[in-house]
Amino acid sequence: MTLTSPAPRATHSTPTDTLLDFRDVEMTFPDGTIALQGVDLVVKRGEFVTVVGPSGCGKSTLLRIASGLEHASHGTAELGTDRIGYVFQDATLLPWRTVTDNVELLAELHGEKKKARAEKAAEAIELVGLKGFEKHLPRALSGGMKMRASLARSLTLDPELFLFDEPFGALDEITRERLNDELIRLFNAKNFAGLFITHSVSEAVYMSTKVVVMSGRPGKIVETFDVPFPQPRDPEIRFTPEYAALVGEVSHALRKGHGHS
């Protein structure tokens, strides 16, 4: 299971602590738009890094480069693992497949045997709390449940690095908060490193160990905040003054960065 893609991306087989290493990454689109400029970003084992920034600042491009869907026009993006999970903005479930068949898809694409992938799928489905919905088609699921199924699908890869592209952006506030908690629990249980894209500052501060603020186009990193709260997160920290203060600081940095463009 390798994500092959031409340089400038290299894959190491030996376990390292640095799972993602962006150095001076720049992305210029064919039409001349500079989406990213001079981005240095490291994601290490045990980290959950969230990138916040205004719409169109190249946040998603960052993930697309990390996953190999696109290649940086300048700089290097190195991966420390080939076990990468990618959760899209949409659940991207195949509408003709049941939840189980959707969750099995990635293992199926890697040619795993029916029995092995059924076991993996069952485990992942239980992990995201979709037990009892295995035979359902995506159209019978709510938005939150679809995202859970999508999450389960990536979990079958047992990723070391998990990339999230605003996965909960289309969900209502309550569902989003529940899924934030779920994801934090998965993060602590499965020990993957996370790179999470969002435009919600409170979501960013609540979930991550590190918050990276990006400016508007061209997307640059304007400030990085370490989040000191212990993992697993207690939902109650949302009501502490420390949390509020940090959300305020990040928001301030975001506004400042927005002003730059």
Place this chain on the structure above:
Amino acid sequence: MTTISNETAVGDDVDTLQSHPTPGLPVTATVAKPKGKNRITKWLPPLIVFLAIVVVWYLISLFVLNPALRFLLPLPQDIIMKGFIDPLSFNALIVALWQTVIVSMLGLAIAIVIGVAWAVAMSQAKWIERSLFPYAVILQCIPILALVPLIGFWFGYEFQSRVLVCVMIALFPMVNNTLFGLQSVDKGHKELFKLQDASRTTTLLKLSFPAALPAIFAGMRISAGLAVVGAIVGDQFFRRGTPGLGILISNYSSRLQGEQLFATIITAALFGVVIFWLFGLLGRRAVGKWYDFN
């Protein structure tokens, strides 16, 4: 794998999924089927129109037409008695209908195979599409009747020429719909497959083709109707071999057998309707669970 407690796991969904389906049971769309009163309001208007047509029919046949010219619009009961129930007419009708079924369905089957293969080939590369699509359009634009004499020259005036007319007339909707279906695969789904380094064949079989099925079945229904037209048209030009409904129609009309002529036309029309309905049913059966096929 450690299992996290999932007590609150489905919590967010309980409120969003009010009509909570029984876990483990397959869920189908929960649209209520028309029942009782609904069914009456659904069928009553077209029934009234049908009765009105029959009344006008009788009026014209009885009071407008000179009895000597009644073959132009025979009385409905005469059509039923002489056209359908009369053993001679009935036998001729059944044999011709069967022949038309064979010709049109064989032509349709060939059109489906060629059409899907053609579209799949075009979906594989832009240059193949650029090379082949114009010919699909040309095929659609050539008046098929202009080609009929040539088909007769080349393939004779029997069965195979009739099938060929069906294929040519039914091909374009298959090509066009399949290509449209294959090309409208969701971008996110494509990237999902790309991220796993899925091969071209795997992507086609597990993603593009299933995603194109609703469009393929929609095309099939259009092509099925056209294949019936093709079989009747083919009959009128290629008159050797076992006659189909088209030959029967031209025979009856040349002999001024109005009752039998109407019975044959009605049979051809009903066959077209049945085919349209059948392929609609097939489409709903195949993709209705996940796609609103109508």
